[in-house]
Amino acid sequence: MKEFTTAAASLPGHGTPAMAFGKHIIRMMAANTGGSLGMFEAFVPAGEGPPLHVHEREDELIRVLAGRFGFWCAGDYVELTEGGCIALPRGVPHRFRNLGKTEGHLMVVVTPGGFESFFPIIELSRPETPDEIASVARGFGLTFLPEGEREAA
Numbered sequence: 001m002k003e004f005t006t007a008a009a010s011l012p013g014h015g016t017p018a019m020a021f022g023k024h025i026i027r028m029m030a031a032n033t034g035g036s037l038g039m040f041e042a043f044v045p046a047g048e049g050p051p052l053h054v055h056e057r058e059d060e061l062i063r064v065l066a067g068r069f070g071f072w073c074a075g076d077y078v079e080l081t082e083g084g085c086i087a088l089p090r091g092v093p094h095r096f097r098n099l100g101k102t103e104g105h106l107m108v109v110v111t112p113g114g115f116e117s118f119f120p121i122i123e124l125s126r127p128e129t130p131d132e133i134a135s136v137a138r139g140f141g142l143t144f145l146p147e148g149e150r151e152a153a
Contacts, residue, residue: 067104
């Protein structure tokens, strides 16, 4: 991987689309930042969001670009609207949900980088069963928690 010694930029309207678990636009790859970070946008339909999950490798910084979202992390709950930000630590169960009535829009930065490739890999591999999805997720240090634990957060 190339050392991160020059600026990495993502111009307006650019990025790599990935249609997996909704629409994502990959804005910055770990390969462009010496592995320091990755960045993507997520377009989240009303009422949607990922189940409770844990990232083993990276911290996440999320900024709400449009909409209203609820974020659950460990025992905390925060609601954020446009311009709000939240940092979610690795190794801690978390999830979020679009609480609005229209599509929401998030900017997500992961550090170190690498997880931003999850969505293009899911799009390419097209796993069909929960076990197949979990297998791809494990390769990214991502674990979806069992249904019973999802209810707690």
